[in-house]
Amino acid sequence: MNLSFVDNLNFRREVSLVETQLAEWVESCDKEMIPELRWQFISGSKYFRPLTIFSTYRSLIPELPIPDWLIRCAVVIELFHNMTLVIDDILDKSPERRGRATLHQKFGELDALMASGYMVAEGYRMLGTDVQAIELFSELMKRLGVAECLQWRLRRQVLGVEDWRHIAAEDTGSMFEICACLADRSGRLRTFGGLLGLLYHGCDDVGDVRGSAALGGGGVEDLRDGILTLPAALAIRDPEIGSLFSKESPSLEDLQHLSKAFQMQLPEAERYLDQVVSQARKEAELFANDPEPLYALIAETRKLSGG
């Protein structure tokens, strides 16, 4: 558990419950799968998605404690999130995540793929008769699948910031949108969730270019694969950088040149993220009963760019 995030948002008890339930669940799984799941769920998560669920609930019903059914939703979102991490790591051929070997690196691709399917199946089982949550998680699965295919299909293409925004909104944005909707079943904070996800995605992009370890990743894979990140979308407006970005097999020198061009765009990327912050705050102000927990969440997310 990352105590600084959790304590700043005042959800230590709730995040402890999520951790405990996840640990108990891992031990209750099939013996064949336990080593893989233990490896994947060893602490190190920032629990940003559960924190989004809890903050949204508190912004609507500040006087009540977080209910048990919402803790269960938070556990399930962590299962779904970990499924996406496993798939991303396989796709990106990442050897490490958060300073440790990735699941496929440790156990092989078959085990990693099967474990990711196991997590999703268990997530749905845990939701029981919560039909609305089942609908929301189904929406999430479909959107994530489409976003991954879209992002992969559009790699190495000279596109704009608006295209980056669309991809980010469907990728990370959809996850946070669903987090907000799980806590607010009326859906009035859905757009807030989407903007928070967009902010998270953009901060991740910027943090990667900055070499920030805050998000546990690096920008090397995105650079190598020609993924449209926010700094990339800004930099490739320059035709020279655009043609380097679209090269099928860029040389090491090309990648260094691109990396430098992306770094030059960091101030503009930070300004863009500040605009997303304003939009998210406006949504919180208009639609939450008490926007303060959401303002705190935005502030914590914004720090992730490392700027």
Next chain:
Amino acid sequence: MKSSIEELMNNYNLLFQQWLTLSQSLLPPGPAGANVPGSEEASDVGAISRALLQALAAAASSSLSYSYSVQSILYKHQASLLALNFGDEDTKRRRALLIDDIRGFLREIGDTASREARSFQHQLALITEQLAQAEARQRDEAHK
């Protein structure tokens, strides 16, 4: 352009006047009228009239807020579009910036319209809820 703005303002004015007249027509008429202030009926129409006036205020505020937001977006993008026109950057780069900016501009206009509509809808839902609760309270008191 000026006449169409005046026409728009006149339409707004007419709409608000009609709404105001409707709200006022529901106010208790006073001691000489059928609805004696303080009576159950007077309290009933008072709550309805208050709700309609609140909705009118929310509609007016929403219209103003939308106009203001659109104006801010226009100013923001106008500045960047002008800068592009007078810049000395090469044509390809300028074109890429221009298209991205125009796409952002159009999205922001749409986002703003959607946000204002949702906000107005949310305010109306709160007013309706208040009205329903006032009605339920009255019903409960009548049964005591």
